[in-house]
Amino acid sequence: AAAAASIRERQTVALKRMLNFNVPHVKNSTGEPVWKVLIYDRFGQDIISPLLSVKELRDMGITLHLLLHSDRDPIPDVPAVYFVMPTEENIDRMCQDLRNQLYESYYLNFISAISRSKLEDIANAALAASAVTQVAKVFDQYLNFITLEDDMFVLCNQNKELVSYRAINRPDITDTEMETVMDTIVDSLFCFFVTLGAVPIIRCSRGTAAEMVAVKLDKKLRENLRDARNSLFTGDTLGAGQFSFQRPLLVLVDRNIDLATPLHHTWTYQALVHDVLDFHLNRVNLEESSGVENSPAGARPKRKNKKSYDLTPVDKFWQKHKGSPFPEVAESVQQELESYRAQEDEVKRLKSIMGLEGEDEGAISMLSDNTAKLTSAVSSLPELLEKKRLIDLHTNVATAVLEHIKARKLDVYFEYEEKIMSKTTLDKSLLDIISDPDAGTPEDKMRLFLIYYISAQQAPSEADLEQYKKALTDAGCNLNPLQYIKQWKAFAKMASAPASYGNTTTKPMGLLSRVMNTGSQFVMEGVKNLVLKQQNLPVTRILDNLMEMKSNPETDDYRYFDPKMLRGNDSSVPRNKNPFQEAIVFVVGGGNYIEYQNLVDYIKGKQGKHILYGCSELFNATQFIKQLSQLGQ
Amino acid sequence: MAVDITLLFRASVKTVKTRNKALGVAVGGGVDGSRDELFRRSPRPKGDFSSRAREVISHIGKLRDFLLEHRKDYINAYSHVMSEYGRMTDTERDQIDQDAQTFMRTCSEAIQQLRTQAHKEIYSQQVKEHRSAVLDFVEDYLKRVCKLYSEQRAIRVKRVVDKKRLSKLEPEPNTKARESTSSEKGSQHPSQESEEKPATEEYPEKVPAESQPELGTWGEGKGDDELSPEEIQMFEQENQRLIGEMNSLFDEVRQIEGRVVEISRLQEIFTEKVLQQEAEIDSIHQLVVGATENIKEGNEDIREAIKNNAGFRVWVLFFLVMCSFSLLFLDWYD
Numbered sequence: 001a002a003a004a005a006s007i008r009e010r011q012t013v014a015l016k017r018m019l020n021f022n023v024p025h026v027k028n029s030t031g032e033p034v035w036k037v038l039i040y041d042r043f044g045q046d047i048i049s050p051l052l053s054v055k056e057l058r059d060m061g062i063t064l065h066l067l068l069h070s071d072r073d074p075i076p077d078v079p080a081v082y083f084v085m086p087t088e089e090n091i092d093r094m095c096q097d098l099r100n101q102l103y104e105s106y107y108l109n110f111i112s113a114i115s116r117s118k119l120e121d122i123a124n125a126a127l128a129a130s131a132v133t134q135v136a137k138v139f140d141q142y143l144n145f146i147t148l149e150d151d152m153f154v155l156c157n158q159n160k161e162l163v164s165y166r167a168i169n170r171p172d173i174t175d176t177e178m179e180t181v182m183d184t185i186v187d188s189l190f191c192f193f194v195t196l197g198a199v200p201i202i203r204c205s206r207g208t209a210a211e212m213v214a215v216k217l218d219k220k221l222r223e224n225l226r227d228a229r230n231s232l233f234t235g236d237t238l239g240a241g242q243f244s245f246q247r248p249l250l251v252l253v254d255r256n257i258d259l260a261t262p263l264h265h266t267w268t269y270q271a272l273v274h275d276v277l278d279f280h281l282n283r284v285n286l287e288e289s290s291g292v293e294n295s296p297a298g299a300r301p302k303r304k305n306k307k308s309y310d311l312t313p314v315d316k317f318w319q320k321h322k323g324s325p326f327p328e329v330a331e332s333v334q335q336e337l338e339s340y341r342a343q344e345d346e347v348k349r350l351k352s353i354m355g356l357e358g359e360d361e362g363a364i365s366m367l368s369d370n371t372a373k374l375t376s377a378v379s380s381l382p383e384l385l386e387k388k389r390l391i392d393l394h395t396n397v398a399t400a401v402l403e404h405i406k407a408r409k410l411d412v413y414f415e416y417e418e419k420i421m422s423k424t425t426l427d428k429s430l431l432d433i434i435s436d437p438d439a440g441t442p443e444d445k446m447r448l449f450l451i452y453y454i455s456a457q458q459a460p461s462e463a464d465l466e467q468y469k470k471a472l473t474d475a476g477c478n479l480n481p482l483q484y485i486k487q488w489k490a491f492a493k494m495a496s497a498p499a500s501y502g503n504t505t506t507k508p509m510g511l512l513s514r515v516m517n518t519g520s521q522f523v524m525e526g527v528k529n530l531v532l533k534q535q536n537l538p539v540t541r542i543l544d545n546l547m548e549m550k551s552n553p554e555t556d557d558y559r560y561f562d563p564k565m566l567r568g569n570d571s572s573v574p575r576n577k578n579p580f581q582e583a584i585v586f587v588v589g590g591g592n593y594i595e596y597q598n599l600v601d602y603i604k605g606k607q608g609k610h611i612l613y614g615c616s617e618l619f620n621a622t623q624f625i626k627q628l629s630q631l632g633q
Numbered sequence: 634m635a636v637d638i639t640l641l642f643r644a645s646v647k648t649v650k651t652r653n654k655a656l657g658v659a660v661g662g663g664v665d666g667s668r669d670e671l672f673r674r675s676p677r678p679k680g681d682f683s684s685r686a687r688e689v690i691s692h693i694g695k696l697r698d699f700l701l702e703h704r705k706d707y708i709n710a711y712s713h714v715m716s717e718y719g720r721m722t723d724t725e726r727d728q729i730d731q732d733a734q735t736f737m738r739t740c741s742e743a744i745q746q747l748r749t750q751a752h753k754e755i756y757s758q759q760v761k762e763h764r765s766a767v768l769d770f771v772e773d774y775l776k777r778v779c780k781l782y783s784e785q786r787a788i789r790v791k792r793v794v795d796k797k798r799l800s801k802l803e804p805e806p807n808t809k810a811r812e813s814t815s816s817e818k819g820s821q822h823p824s825q826e827s828e829e830k831p832a833t834e835e836y837p838e839k840v841p842a843e844s845q846p847e848l849g850t851w852g853e854g855k856g857d858d859e860l861s862p863e864e865i866q867m868f869e870q871e872n873q874r875l876i877g878e879m880n881s882l883f884d885e886v887r888q889i890e891g892r893v894v895e896i897s898r899l900q901e902i903f904t905e906k907v908l909q910q911e912a913e914i915d916s917i918h919q920l921v922v923g924a925t926e927n928i929k930e931g932n933e934d935i936r937e938a939i940k941n942n943a944g945f946r947v948w949v950l951f952f953l954v955m956c957s958f959s960l961l962f963l964d965w966y967d
Contacts, residue, residue: 014635017635018635022635022637032690032693032694032774033690033767033770033771033773033774035763035766035767035770037763058766061770063762063763063766063767063770064759064762064763064766066759072759073756073757073758073759073760075759075760075763076683077682077683077684078683078763109635113636114638116641116645119638119641119642119645120645120648120649122642123642123645123646123648123649124649126646127646127649127650127653132643132646135642136639137637137639138637138638138639138641138642139635139636139637139638139639140635140636140638141635142635142636372895374899375895375898375899375902378899378902378903378906379902
């Protein structure tokens with residue numbers, strides 16, 4: 001399982017090596033400090049920011065980190081490490097830097113492979129500036145993807161529109177544009193596999209964008225493997241992976257097989273934060289309105305302070321609870337708060353004992369115990385402070401989420417959608433919910449209706465549809481997404497039967513006595529405590545079939561590619577009959593945390609298997625609805 | 634995995650060179666390029682700052698090497714047993730401590746100087762940030778090396794304390810003998826006041842000479858007095874008592890020494906934390922001073938406003954009274 005061990009670690013190690021002048025980094029406590037300057041473009045920034053904090057950059061000796069296209073002053077005698085994409089403008093700016101002699105030496109690192117002609121441009125500029133010896137090293141890093149979690153990655157953040165769902169599914173897309181989009185996706189996937197150090201076996205569904213990606217990726221991997229001199233998959237890059245007999249499975253799916261999941265209302269912590277708050281690249285931005293709502297007359301309105309928090313792997317609470325249902329999270333925060341308070345009290349008690357100690361001469365024997373206790377208390381103080389900070393952070397985030405839930409009645413939507421998706425009987429009619437003015441924003445209602453429409457076995461009758469449309473427009477929704485979904489449904493019907501979502505039940509646990517204890521900040525009155533039953537979303541089901549080599553009409557005619565085979569064939573028959581140990585699921589057209597969480601839950605039950613989840617972009621329901629409405633116009 | 638294309642780059646440099654030559658384009662170099670480069674680089678401002686910083690770093694490196702080199706000898710507890718080659722006397726250790734401390738002091742002073750100089754020189758924001766970060770790194774390096782030194786020293790101090798503790802435990806008969814002399818001395822005191830002074834004078838002389846034969850002569854010297862069996866018993870009892878007292882005293886002193894070491898460690902931690910908070914407290918102090926001044930000004934303004942208000946009212950009243958009087962007057966006049 002070493003090959004799939006934390007893509008995040010691999011990327012971090014690669015970055016650290018790059019920052020250490022491309023020499024493997026060894027921690028040395030009495031080493032001399034070396035300082036350097038880091039220059040990156042926006043792509044580089046997005047890649048580095050979820051992985052290395054500013055403090056870690058400092059530890060690596062970076063004194064300044066600057067954007068490539070900002071005004072930079074000459075700093076003599078400092079080596080500069082560049083981490084940029086090899087685009088025209090970046091190359092121009094770098095040549096300008098060389099001409100202006102901003103730094104002493106230059107270590108150029110390109111996020112993805114640079115073409116020969118652009119390399120010659122730099123050479124030209126270096127010659128013109130007589131700075132050839134200053135260019136110390138030039139590297140292709142093959143790091144063109146963003147790792148958000150240990151097992152989740154996204155292709156890019158900066159030029160999302162280029163590879164968005166909308167871009168791929170536009171009716172007016174030309175072939176060349178499609179080619180560019182596919183090339184971008186394939187380039188990133190290629191970099192991903194180079195960093196992972198493994199050549200996967202690719203399976204994809206027929207007739208979709210995923211198939212185009214698969215064909216191109218297979219071709220690219222094949223070319224690289226053939227080129228024995230420059231192959232990126234040999235030598236010490238594989239390491240332990242070389243000896244594993246298992247190659248990972250890459251499952252390429254297209255967003256179109258399951259449009260309901262991105263619209264679904266969710267109940268787990270991480271997915272909720274992504275849905276409801278402003279959350280990207282592991283950073284959540286909260287707008288806090290401090291204090292009392294009604295300010296006295298004449299007073300200036302209270303300023304809303306914006307706060308942003310980083311949710312990182314160091315945050316143990318986040319790691320434990322990012323997939324748990326929200327009420328559990330609320331409880332756990334309470335528990336953490338209580339244990340923190342207990343520890344704080346102990347430290348305070350110690351203080352009082354020491355105070356007493358000063359007056360009581362006779363109890364000298366207690367002194368040695370207390371000094372030891374004091375030492376341990378003092379050394380544990382930073383830990384305590386850190387814990388407090390995390391508790392505050394999560395309290396704020398969870399409170400913000402809770403406010404949204406209460407305001408929009410998201411629990412009602414969640415329950416209802418679960419029922420729709422599992423085709424159990426509905427107790428309230430859809431029309432009631434849509435016409436209910438308190439429940440949710442127009443967008444929520446639109447989402448609900450779209451899910452209903454997508455997962456209905458047969459389209460509702462014209463009269464019903466008109467009724468719904470009227471109710472939706474009354475509630476203030478824009479009907480463009482519906483147009484698109486109609487088209488999609490018609491198309492999807494031709495292709496295959498709509499995916500079913502399995503049977504689930506949600507058990508409302510009544511009014512929560514546990515959460516509503518006094519002193520609890522999370523008074524969730526009226527919010528039902530819903531328990532998520534394990535269900536498999538379509539993507540998870542497909543993965544399950546392919547990984548375990550199960551036979552299923554859905555996945556039987558998936559194409560099979562093996563870049564290591566000498567001759568590519570078009571068969572769908574897998575050569576390998578054993579179940580796979582590692583798999584990478586990549587959704588072309590966009591993914592979200594709900595699917596990710598579902599995959600994580602699925603693989604938790606299986607020992608020794610690993611899954612990585614990737615998507616070309618990460619969107620929440622709001623952004624997806626926007627894209628759909630643009631498509632439906 | 635990253636691919637090193639530096640060679641590719643150099644190759645493309647060559648291709649570009651040859652291409653330019655072929656095309657006859659005048660590049661800012663060519664054959665003279667390399668020479669030009671050399672000339673170009675030397676008059677470039679070498680950056681006084683970074684060379685000084687590098688000097689400080691090399692000094693600290695020397696200190697670190699020096700400490701590491703002698704570390705083994707320094708903490709070697711059995712130096713008196715080993716051959717002379719590895720031995721290090723206490724004086725040498727003290728010397729090392731002294732030297733290390735002066736060195737560290739000079740280094741930190743140099744860093745301070747660099748910092749003030751960097752602040753004074755007006756450069757762009759980025760250069761300032763860069764320089765202060767560089768100085769932070771250098772200070773951190775110094776701290777790490779100092780930690781080496783203080784660790785060594787702590788081990789040494791602990792060894793000394795342990796040694797003292799052990800050495801006090803061992804010579805029981807010696808201490809007893811010493812006690813007997815002192816007890817004898819003590820018992821002589823009340824009986825012979827006149828001999829007190831010479832006794833006390835002799836005592837400091839006699840204590841260093843713990844040897845038995847001297848004791849014997851001493852004891853014999855005092856043997857002229859008759860020691861009746863009762864007195865012997867009394868003396869012995871007193872001996873025992875004094876021994877017991879001394880022992881308990883020694884125990885306590887030992888314990889206290891251990892605790893003092895711990896306390897000193899704690900003190901170190903506390904001073905570190907307090908120094909860290911110093912800057913924050915300074916800023917808070919400034920803010921509070923500013924706030925009190927603002928409040929004072931605010932009070933003044935409020936007082937003025939009240940006065941103005943009152944004055945205004947007086948004038949309004951006066952105006953109304955005048956108006957009413959004028960009305961009355963006009964009415965009366967007409």
